[in-house]
Amino acid sequence: MEPGSHYFNQVELLVRILPLVARQDCFALKGGTAINLFVRDLPRLSVDIDLTYLPVHLRDAALPEMDAALRALQLELEKLLPGVRVTGTALAGTRYYHKIVAQLDVIQVKIEVSPVMRGIVEPPILMETSAQTRQTFGYVKVPVVAFNDLYAGKLCAALSRQHPRDLFDVAILLRNEGLTDALLEVFLVYLACGNKPIAEMLAPIEYDLDRYFVDEFAGMTREPVSVAMLHQSRQQLITELNQRLTNTHKQFLLSLKRGEPEWGLLNRPGIEQLPAIQWKLHNIRNMSRQKHQAALARLEKVLYS
Numbered sequence: 001m002e003p004g005s006h007y008f009n010q011v012e013l014l015v016r017i018l019p020l021v022a023r024q025d026c027f028a029l030k031g032g033t034a035i036n037l038f039v040r041d042l043p044r045l046s047v048d049i050d051l052t053y054l055p056v057h058l059r060d061a062a063l064p065e066m067d068a069a070l071r072a073l074q075l076e077l078e079k080l081l082p083g084v085r086v087t088g089t090a091l092a093g094t095r096y097y098h099k100i101v102a103q104l105d106v107i108q109v110k111i112e113v114s115p116v117m118r119g120i121v122e123p124p125i126l127m128e129t130s131a132q133t134r135q136t137f138g139y140v141k142v143p144v145v146a147f148n149d150l151y152a153g154k155l156c157a158a159l160s161r162q163h164p165r166d167l168f169d170v171a172i173l174l175r176n177e178g179l180t181d182a183l184l185e186v187f188l189v190y191l192a193c194g195n196k197p198i199a200e201m202l203a204p205i206e207y208d209l210d211r212y213f214v215d216e217f218a219g220m221t222r223e224p225v226s227v228a229m230l231h232q233s234r235q236q237l238i239t240e241l242n243q244r245l246t247n248t249h250k251q252f253l254l255s256l257k258r259g260e261p262e263w264g265l266l267n268r269p270g271i272e273q274l275p276a277i278q279w280k281l282h283n284i285r286n287m288s289r290q291k292h293q294a295a296l297a298r299l300e301k302v303l304y305s
Contacts, residue, residue, distance in 0.1 A: 011137055019140055038130060052145050053066055053119075055119065059115070129141075158237060164217035171233035185267065
């Protein structure tokens with residue numbers, strides 16, 4: 001985490017961008033930047049701006065609204081930050097932006113919003129940068145998704161892609177607050193929203209961490225971190241999650257996999273309206289009978305083995 005390093009310079013630009021992001025009130029900050037610059041006291045640098053689109057709107061309404069907000073942000077960044085140039089990327093098959101990249105000389109910061117994971121479980125919170133972040137990079141106040149939404153998404157990311165950054169963030173969670181009952185419930189919602197099969201998430205194939213450690217993680221943290229520590233974090237996460245799932249949790253996941261979710265098994269009213277869950281159900285209900293039965297059997301085996 002050395003001043004003048006590429007990662008450090010990215011965070012300097014990112015912190016200049018965040019106040020302009022906060023003007024787009026359809027978004028809230030999530031991911032590693034929310035965790036490390038706001039919730040935690042800068043244990044590592046974070047160089048991307050990941051956003052949640054807050055309204056639970058249908059896709060045909062949501063995509064133009066996301067696009068309009070990102071294009072407005074693009075104009076403001078180029079107008080108010082001298083030297084910054086912004087390029088946008090449209091969602092495949094559409095003309096609607098879901099990502100923009102701000103560049104100042106050789107420094108880039110990606111700003112991205114998921115077009116599928118729209119809406120949240122708990123209300124967002126207006127947060128200030130943590131003390132160490134303020135001292136190092138400056139003061140910013142932005143809407144951030146609630147703690148349980150934030151870490152539910154992070155747990156899913158850690159299980160899905162197993163990137164060293166995600167496993168590092170999870171390690172700090174497990175050492176501090178741990179997997180509380182409330183977080184576990186919201187995690188199940190995010191698990192139900194994901195595009196990967198639930199069985200694959202709860203019993204993932206373990207990826208090689210060395211591949212990304214040197215190129216996309218080393219030099220980001222305040223304290224030294226080894227690959228072995230991240231391996232331990234991954235194993236602890238998988239073990240604790242599976243140990244903490246109650247029979248009620250398991251029955252909810254199985255009901256979802258059957259295509260007939262029992263919403264009452266989770267104490268989270270309104271989750272059935274989340275577009276990502278509805279898309280998951282759409283895909284489940286359109287599986288062939290043979291594939292559906294095989295997937296259901298696999299999930300049951302993972303949950304009860």
